[in-house]
Amino acid sequence: MSRFTGKYALVTGAARGIGAATARRLATEGAVVGCVDLTAARCASIIDEIAVTGGSAAAFGCDVSDSGQVEALVSDVVTEFGRIDVLVNNAGITRDNLLFRMSEDDWDKVIDVNLKSAFLMTRAVQKHMVDQRSGAVVNMSSRSALGNRGQANYAAAKAGIQGLTATLALELGPFGVRVNAVAPGYVATPMTEATAVRVGVTPEEHQAAAAQAIPLRRVGQPTEIAAVVAFLASDDASYVSGQTVYVNGGAR
Ligand code: NAP
Numbered sequence: 001m002s003r004f005t006g007k008y009a010l011v012t013g014a015a016r017g018i019g020a021a022t023a024r025r026l027a028t029e030g031a032v033v034g035c036v037d038l039t040a041a042r043c044a045s046i047i048d049e050i051a052v053t054g055g056s057a058a059a060f061g062c063d064v065s066d067s068g069q070v071e072a073l074v075s076d077v078v079t080e081f082g083r084i085d086v087l088v089n090n091a092g093i094t095r096d097n098l099l100f101r102m103s104e105d106d107w108d109k110v111i112d113v114n115l116k117s118a119f120l121m122t123r124a125v126q127k128h129m130v131d132q133r134s135g136a137v138v139n140m141s142s143r144s145a146l147g148n149r150g151q152a153n154y155a156a157a158k159a160g161i162q163g164l165t166a167t168l169a170l171e172l173g174p175f176g177v178r179v180n181a182v183a184p185g186y187v188a189t190p191m192t193e194a195t196a197v198r199v200g201v202t203p204e205e206h207q208a209a210a211a212q213a214i215p216l217r218r219v220g221q222p223t224e225i226a227a228v229v230a231f232l233a234s235d236d237a238s239y240v241s242g243q244t245v246y247v248n249g250g251a252r
Contacts, residue, residue: 003234004031008081011035012064012121013091015042017189018140018229021222022088025230027055031086034077036060064091064117065109074124083132086233087125089118089139089161094191096150096198107153114157118164122179126168130175136233137172139165141183143248158183162244169242178241180232185248186210187220215250 009026013019014035027033027050035043035057043059050057058080062073077084092114095106118139129135144151145158165181172179186192188207196206207219228247231237 002030003230003236004029004086007031007085008077008083009033009086009088009233010077010084010121010125011088011090012062012117013037014046016046017191018184018187018222018225019088019090020046021226022090022229023057024050024055025223025226026086026088026233027057028053029230029234032056032058032081034058034060034081034084036062036064036073036091038063064089064121065112067120070117070120070124074121074128078128084125084128085132085135087121087129087135087137088229088233089121089137090229091117092140092142092157092191094151094154094195096154096195098150099152102152110153111157111160114154115160115164118161122164122168126172126177129177130172133176135172135177136237137168137177137179138229138232139179139181141165141181141244143183143185143246143251145183145244165244166242173241178232178237180237180240180242181244182225182228182232183244183246183248184220184225185214185246185251187222187225189222192219213251214248218249220247220249 009031011023014023015037023033023035040059040061047057062069139161141161142158144155168179193203196203211218
């Protein structure tokens with residue numbers, strides 16, 4: 001498949017997990033991929049991996065919750081690539097705690113990295129997509145947007161992503177720019193491994209417990225989220241905009 005031949009994509013939080021799987025998938029399908037993480041060095045292994053398989057990628061360092069860094073990043077990427085066809089706002093963090101124990105800093109950090117970053121990145125990139133009269137943005141929400149004990153900050157950010165997505169689709173649609181979101185359930189990544197360690201079980205035990213509540217009786221893999229991101233970013237989804245697609249093994 002080469003749905004992205006001649007296209008330039010930017011994926012945030014691309015050093016590992018779902019972001020790395022997405023960068024790999026888009027590159028496999030022909031895109032030149034800008035891999036963004038807190039430092040360019042963190043993207044070294046995904047860049048090497050893409051290069052070894054014959055793909056093209058470049059690493060960029062940026063804290064996507066910082067407006068100055070985001071403006072500089074997008075300017076650098078446009079200088080290097082000439083255009084941006086696909087933006088995947090994937091970077092995210094968790095700082096879980098019950099409300100009465102949640103610090104203001106944990107609230108702010110999670111909102112900034114998961115939600116404000118998508119606003120900052122899309123605001124900076126849309127100028128170029130609007131000029132091109134084409135582009136696709138895919139934002140990373142979560143099943144937690146529906147509510148999840150211990151994740152008031154994260155659930156609020158991920159629900160916010162869905163409202164942002166619906167609104168940006170209205171504003172950017174007339175310029176040929178589509179905006180969609182993916183809402184994964186439990187996916188086996190370093191993020192969920194860290195959660196397991198924090199609650200005192202192994203990642204395998206944590207995944208097995210989560211799987212019991214999922215109709216498909218297993219947790220998701222990063223490649224399974226990347227496949228849906230790639231669909232939404234591609235021309236196969238040319239009439240899909242403003243949607244949030246849940247990818248969660250059938251959980252309600
Ligand atoms: P992950 O393994 O923790 O990877 C996230 C990546 O984002 C890391 O490389 C991280 O860098 C980077 N990052 C964090 N803050 C950043 C910032 N300010 N600027 C740039 N990069 C930053 O997470 P994941 O599980 O792949 O999750 C990816 C996305 O999917 C997130 O938005 C997450 O909320 C969402 N999601 C995940 C699941 C799941 O079950 N895994 C479910 C639903 C939604 P560091 O290594 O420095 O932290």
